[in-house]
Amino acid sequence: xxxxxxxxxxxxxxxxxxxxxxxxxxxxxxxxxxxxxxxxxxxxxxxxxxxxxxxxxxxxxxxxxxxxxxxxxxxxxxxxxxxxxxxxxxxxxxxxxxxxxxxxxxxxxxxxxxxxxxxxxxxxxxxxxxxxxxxxxxxxxxxxxxxxxxxxxxxxxxxxxxxxxxxxxxxxxxxxxxxxxxxxxxxxxxxxxxxxxxxxxxxxxxxxxxxxxxxxxxxxxxxxxxxxxxxxxxxxxxxxxxxxxxxxxxxxxxxxxxxxxxxxxxxxxxxxxxxxxxxxxxxxxxxxxxxxxxxxxxxxxxxxxxxxxxxxxxxxxx
Amino acid sequence: xxxxxxxxxxxxxxxxxxxxxxxxxxxxxxxxxxxxxxxxxxxxxxxxxxxxxxxxxxxxxxxxxxxxxxxxxxxxxxxxxxxxxxxxxxxxxxxxxxxxxxxxxxxxxxxxxxxxxxxxxxxxxxxxxxxxxxxxxxxxxxxxxxxxxxxxxxxxxxxxxxxxxxxxxxxxxxxxxxxxxxxxxxxxxxxxxxxxxxxxxxxxxxxxxxxxxxxxxxxxxxxxxxxxxxxxxxxxxxxxxxxxxxxxxxxxxxxxxxxxxxxxxxxxxxxxxxxxxxxxxxxxxxxxxxxxxxxxxxxxxxxxxxxxxxxxxxxxxxxxxxxxxxxxxxxxxxxxxxxxxxxxxxxxxxxxxxxxxxxxxxxxxxxxxxxxxxxxxxxxxxxxxxxxxxxxxxxxxxxxxxxxxxxxxxxxxxxxxxxxxxxxxxxxxxxxxxxxxxxxxxxxxxxxxxxxxxxxxxxxxxxxxxxxxxxxxxxxxxxxxxxxxxxxxxxxxxxxxxxxxxx
Numbered sequence: 001x002x003x004x005x006x007x008x009x010x011x012x013x014x015x016x017x018x019x020x021x022x023x024x025x026x027x028x029x030x031x032x033x034x035x036x037x038x039x040x041x042x043x044x045x046x047x048x049x050x051x052x053x054x055x056x057x058x059x060x061x062x063x064x065x066x067x068x069x070x071x072x073x074x075x076x077x078x079x080x081x082x083x084x085x086x087x088x089x090x091x092x093x094x095x096x097x098x099x100x101x102x103x104x105x106x107x108x109x110x111x112x113x114x115x116x117x118x119x120x121x122x123x124x125x126x127x128x129x130x131x132x133x134x135x136x137x138x139x140x141x142x143x144x145x146x147x148x149x150x151x152x153x154x155x156x157x158x159x160x161x162x163x164x165x166x167x168x169x170x171x172x173x174x175x176x177x178x179x180x181x182x183x184x185x186x187x188x189x190x191x192x193x194x195x196x197x198x199x200x201x202x203x204x205x206x207x208x209x210x211x212x213x214x215x216x217x218x219x220x221x222x223x224x225x226x227x228x229x230x231x232x233x234x235x236x237x238x239x240x241x242x243x244x245x246x247x248x249x250x251x252x253x254x255x256x257x258x259x260x261x262x263x264x265x266x267x268x269x270x271x272x273x274x275x276x277x278x279x280x281x282x283x284x285x286x287x288x289x290x291x292x293x294x295x296x297x298x299x300x301x302x303x304x305x306x307x308x309x310x311x312x313x314x315x316x317x318x
Numbered sequence: 319x320x321x322x323x324x325x326x327x328x329x330x331x332x333x334x335x336x337x338x339x340x341x342x343x344x345x346x347x348x349x350x351x352x353x354x355x356x357x358x359x360x361x362x363x364x365x366x367x368x369x370x371x372x373x374x375x376x377x378x379x380x381x382x383x384x385x386x387x388x389x390x391x392x393x394x395x396x397x398x399x400x401x402x403x404x405x406x407x408x409x410x411x412x413x414x415x416x417x418x419x420x421x422x423x424x425x426x427x428x429x430x431x432x433x434x435x436x437x438x439x440x441x442x443x444x445x446x447x448x449x450x451x452x453x454x455x456x457x458x459x460x461x462x463x464x465x466x467x468x469x470x471x472x473x474x475x476x477x478x479x480x481x482x483x484x485x486x487x488x489x490x491x492x493x494x495x496x497x498x499x500x501x502x503x504x505x506x507x508x509x510x511x512x513x514x515x516x517x518x519x520x521x522x523x524x525x526x527x528x529x530x531x532x533x534x535x536x537x538x539x540x541x542x543x544x545x546x547x548x549x550x551x552x553x554x555x556x557x558x559x560x561x562x563x564x565x566x567x568x569x570x571x572x573x574x575x576x577x578x579x580x581x582x583x584x585x586x587x588x589x590x591x592x593x594x595x596x597x598x599x600x601x602x603x604x605x606x607x608x609x610x611x612x613x614x615x616x617x618x619x620x621x622x623x624x625x626x627x628x629x630x631x632x633x634x635x636x637x638x639x640x641x642x643x644x645x646x647x648x649x650x651x652x653x654x655x656x657x658x659x660x661x662x663x664x665x666x667x668x669x670x671x672x673x674x675x676x677x678x679x680x681x682x683x684x685x686x687x688x689x690x691x692x693x694x695x696x697x698x699x700x701x702x703x704x705x706x707x708x709x710x711x712x713x714x715x716x717x718x719x720x721x722x723x724x725x726x727x728x729x730x731x732x733x734x735x736x737x738x739x740x741x742x743x744x745x746x747x748x749x750x751x752x753x754x755x756x757x758x759x760x761x762x763x764x765x766x767x768x769x770x771x772x773x774x775x776x777x778x779x780x781x782x783x784x785x786x787x788x789x790x791x792x793x794x795x796x797x798x799x800x801x802x803x804x805x806x807x808x809x810x811x812x813x814x815x816x817x818x819x820x821x
Contacts, residue, residue, distance in 0.1 A: 189685050190678050197675055200664035207624060207661055208675045208729065209647040268666045 024261060024274060027310050028281050035288045042288070049169065055283040056175045057082070060230040061250055062257035062275040063182050064223030069258050070186075071199045071216045072267025073126035077115060077133035078227035078254060081108050082247030084141040085231025089157075090150045090241040097156035104232035105225055111137055112224020116217035134251070141243035151240040161236030171233050178226070183272035192270065195219060199267030257282055260310045281306070321348040323385075324513045325370065325401070325482050330379035332365055339365045340376075340537045347482060347513040352504065354516045354528035354545065356557055358610050358774040360746050362537040363517055367484055370515070371403050372396030383482075402480030406487045408467045412460025416453050416470050417442040420477065445473050449503055465496035469503065476512070483507060484515045489523060490611065493589070501527055519611035521550060521813065533557055550813035551806070557609070558776035558809065579737045579768040580651065582621060582639075585630035590616040592792035593630070596770075598737065603759065603769045605783030607776065607808050613792035614772045615656045618739045621770070622646050622653040634737075647676055650736035654726055654743055656772075658719065662726045665715035669707050670696045672714045673725050677732045699728035704754055720751025727755065737768040745774055756782060776812075780805050788812060 035042045061078045068075045085104040092103040111133055118129045163170040186192040194215045197205040206212050227247075234246050259265060260281060261274025285306055289299035326346040332339045340362045347353050357363045368374040370381070372390030381388055383399045390396040393403075410419045417435075420442045426434040439455065446453050451469035459467050468488060476483065485504070489497045504527060508514055516528060524531060528545040533556040540556045580598040585591060590613045598604045608614055619625045621632055623640035632639025640646035646653070655661035664672055673696050674681065681691050696710050703724040707717055714722055723743060730738060740759065744752045759782055763769050773779040779786060785799040788811045795814070798807055 188687055188689075190682055190687060191685070193671060193675070193678055193687065196667060197664050197671075200666050201660075203661045204655075204664055205675070207622075207643050207653060207655055209644045210675070211644060268664070 024277055024281065024310055027260075027306070027313075028277060028284075031281060031284050031288070031306075035284065039288050039291050042291070049172075051280070051283055051287055052172045053169050054287070055279045056171045057230045057234055057247075058250060058253045058257060058283065059175050059179060059276050059279040060226050060233070061247075062254040062261075062279050063179050063272055064226035065251070065254040066258045066261070066263050066270055066272050066275040067182070067186065067195060067219040068126070068223045069199075069255070069263050069265060070195045070267055070270035071219050072202075073119065073216065073219070074130060074255065074265075075112075075115060075220060075223045075227075076127070076130040076251045077111060077137055078223065078230075079247030079250040080134045080137035080141065081111050081224055081227035082231035082234060082250065083243045083245075084111070084137050084144075085228045086235040086241035086246050087141045087145045087243050089232055089235045090152060091144070093152055093154055093157070097154075097160065100157070101232060104228045104235075106228070108224040108226070108228020108231065109221055110224070112221040112227075113217070115224065116220035119220065120213040120217050138243070145241060145243045147243060149240045149242045149244075153239075157236045158239070160233070161239065171237070175233075178229070179272060179276045182222075182226075183276075186270045186272045191215065191218065196268050196270055199269070201268070253279070253282060256307050260307055281310075321350045321511075323347065324349045324383065326380075326382040327366070327370060327376075328380045328382075330366065330369060330376045330381075332369060332374060332376050338537055340369075343379075343534065343537070343539050345370075345532055345539070345542075347515060348529075349481065349513050350508055350511045351529040352508055352514045352516050352527050354518065354524045354531045355534070356518070356524065356531060356553070357534035358557055360536075360774075361534040361557075363534055364486070365537075366534065367403075367486060367515065367517065370396070370482075371401055371484060397478055397480075400479055400481040401484065402475030402478060402482065403484040404468065404471055404475060404486065404488055406490055408464070408471050410459050410467055410471055410474075413458050415457060416446070416455050416459055416462075419459055419470055420445060420474050422474075445477050446470070449473055449476075450506055451503065463496075464491050465493075465499065468492075468500065472503065472507075476507070480512070482513045482515070484517075486517045487519070488516075489518060489520065497523075519609050521553065521609070524553075525550075535559065551809040554609070554813040555776070555805065555809040558774065558812075559778070559805075578633075579635060580621060580639075580770070581633045582617075583631045585617070585620055585627050585632060586792070587616065587620055587625055587627050590792050591620060591627075594620075594789065594792065594794045596787045596794060596797070598768045598770050600736075600768050601763055601766045602784045603763045603771055603782055605779040605786035605803070605808075606770060606772045606789055607779055607786050607812055608772075608789035609812065610774065612789045614789060615741055616792070617789065618653060618656075618741050618770070618772070622651065622739055624653070647733060647735075650734075651739070652676075652730035652733060652735040652737070653739040654730060654741055656741035656745065658722055658726065658746070663714045663722055666713060668711045669700070669705065669714050669717065669725055670710040673699060673710075673728050673732065676729055680733075695732055699732045700725075703728045703731075703758065718748065718751075720747035720754075723747050723751065723755065727758070731762075735767075737770070738762070739770045740772070742772050742774055744778060752778075776808050777805050780808055786811075 041047060065075060065078065085107050088103040088107045089100045092099045115129050115133055118124045119126050160170065165173055186195065194210045197210055198212045198215050202212055231246065235241055257278035258275040261278035262271040263269055263275060282303060285303055286299055289302060290296065323346050328344045330340050330343045343366060345366060355363055365374065369376050372393045372395050388399060411422065417439050421438050426437045428434045442455065451473055453466055453470060454462065459470055488500060492500060501523065504514060518524060524545060530542060531545045531548065531553065532542040533540040535557065577600045578597050579600050581596065583595050585594045594617050596604065606614055620627050621639065623642045623646045634640060634649055634651055640649060640651060670692065674692050677695060678687065681688055681695065700710065705724045705728065706721050714725060727743065743755055756778065759769055759771065771779065771782060780803050783803055785797050786803050786808055787797045788795040790812065798811060
């Protein structure tokens with residue numbers, strides 16, 4: 001006697017399993033669809049461009065944040081780093097765009113290394129260390145600049161801020177490349193694998209010969225570096241430094257983007273592309289509500305609801 | 319005259335996810351006795367205790383307290399029935415003083431609702447004095463040291479009206495003198511008529527304190543007997559497994575000719591390792607026998623470079639021992655941790671990612687992982703160890719314990735090490751996987767691997783090892799070889815009163 005053939009999974013079952021781990025894409029599709037129907041002028045190239053331009057900063061910061069969260073940590077100092085980078089940028093402007101870029105990246109890297117050394121070398125909790133950095137870095141930026149915004153006129157900076165390449169905004173192209181490179185690093189290098197091993201089980205990773213401390217340190221350094229880049233971009237875009245307002249509360253958007261993108265706060269998973277999509281989702285939601293004349297205050301509440309929904313969806317499987 | 323039974327568990331059965339943790343276990347406790355509960359990790363001690371204290375509910379069986387059948391839906395109900403517990407970790411608020419901790423949650427009030435501090439202090443002092451606990455009332459308990467905190471916890475537990483006190487490895491974090499004090503407090507409690515369930519790994523405490531002994535193994539009760547006049551080797555034997563495991567003893571490698579790969583001389587890291595010496599030869603299996611808490615795991619970590627010794631020396635291939643796991647692995651020494659879940663697997667990563675974790679740097683080109691080579695290595699070693707998983711991409715947490723263990727062993731073997739430290743590799747896995755791993759270890763030694771092995775089953779250790787070094791309280795007591803390496807021989811050596819006997 002032959003066994004009855006076991007029936008394959010149903011079509012809906014297969015569709016569901018295809019979506020598993022990609023709940024965020026479902027959410028994105030829903031948001032785009034709703035927008036296309038209800039928001040006037042949503043489905044225009046112009047609007048797509050605006051959306052992408054507006055999400056550049058959050059996407060860059062969220063990319064670094066994802067690496068840090070993957071280790072089970074957090075970095076609250078990213079917004080302050082943007083403020084500091086803007087001050088550094090203006091100070092170095094007389095020496096040319098190359099010096100400005102190098103200065104911003106160095107400032108970010110330095111803060112990131114500072115965070116990493118305290119966390120790895122002295123065992124201080126990431127939340128405390130980076131909360132402290134949030135305060136002192138913002139303070140340093142204000143001290144160095146006397147708390148003033150400085151406006152500037154500079155052709156190279158204007159190009160970096162609002163220029164276009166191949167018909168696309170330059171910042172969008174660079175940010176996309178950065179996200180892509182970091183995503184590839186996270187998924188295909190030894191460093192990326194070690195990152196999630198350390199985040200998933202630090203004790204096991206150490207016993208398996210993973211240089212856990214160095215791995216975590218590099219994650220914070222990269223996070224700081226990318227925040228420095230975001231600081232350079234916002235300075236170039238606005239055409240002034242702003243030690244007080246640049247990057248304020250961006251750490252929360254970045255954390256939200258990373259978590260919505262499938263990176264777990266407890267660590268052990270790094271979804272860089274997910275974070276970028278998460279940033280896009282948050283940006284679309286906010287923009288849509290504003291374009292539909294839903295007040296900014298209400299938009300905040302709805303945004304929070306969306307974040308909770310996506311996270312709940314992800315927790316549903318496990 | 320025999321004291322009345324104050325608590326009785328009968329026919330207790332408990333499963334977790336279908337896995338049997340306790341099968342038909344009986345346990346009873348009389349007023350005014352110390353009843354020692356013994357067994358290796360995973361034997362079911364803590365499950366049984368958690369059932370007695372209301373943390374878990376049994377799937378079947380009866381709980382009687384004071385002669386009436388009861389059920390505990392939560393720890394509070396067990397506490398209300400007079401069952402108090404002292405855990406290994408002390409549950410006090412470290413920033414509050416002893417007075418506040420003793421009254422926490424039931425502070426005496428003055429008529430208008432304020433806390434009556436004077437009365438609190440008076441009562442606290444009286445309670446502590448009654449059990450001979452010597453405590454500074456004015457300092458936060460976090461500053462007082464483990465032993466004193468423990469005394470406060472005991473007094474607090476009993477002041478709730480407890481007639482049953484469960485003490486879960488109370489001496490594991492204490493110094494020798496503090497142990498003495500705790501034992502005398504325990505004796506005083508017993509003389510007061512309190513029934514005490516005492517969990518420990520230290521046989522000396524059992525024979526000093528216990529009136530009766532119950533041994534659990536693999537979720538079953540092996541024996542319950544009066545402690546007085548009990549044969550020590552028999553007790554060790556009951557804890558560490560049946561003498562007739564049925565495993566054929568492997569043919570020992572010709573000892574003596576073997577080149578020494580790893581050796582240790584009076585290695586120490588207080589308090590767990592106090593003086594350990596051993597020699598591990600190429601192509602041999604050296605067993606490390608001792609009870610839980612004898613320092614097996616801590617010694618292996620020292621050898622591997624995961625912890626730094628405070629004194630003593632390690633030699634690996636004639637050079638000073640590794641100073642870190644990274645260095646140990648680079649020099650061909652690999653370590654399988656005892657606690658698979660805490661120190662072994664990265665639960666959310668796939669079988670592939672877990673297996674290749676150590677090898678990974680050797681599978682790259684310009685820092686990028688060569689996926690095809692990784693997949694090839696992973697599937698080669700999954701085949702070689704017989705790992706059963708739906709695919710290499712399955713999360714390792716979804717595998718059975720035995721298959722997880724095989725992946726972890728594969729993680730070590732794919733780096734082609736020369737020496738292996740295997741810390742209880744067959745613990746908590748099914749019979750089939752056990753046999754597979756035992757065969758693998760024997761094969762590896764045959765092919766020249768040096769293996770240092772521990773096991774919580776003495777029979778397995780005897781069957782696999784060429785020689786066995788005996789470890790007790792962090793000190794090696796000597797090495798048995800040849801026809802002395804038998805279940806009975808090992809049990810006797812571990813249980814020996816005088817260290818000289820084992821030499």
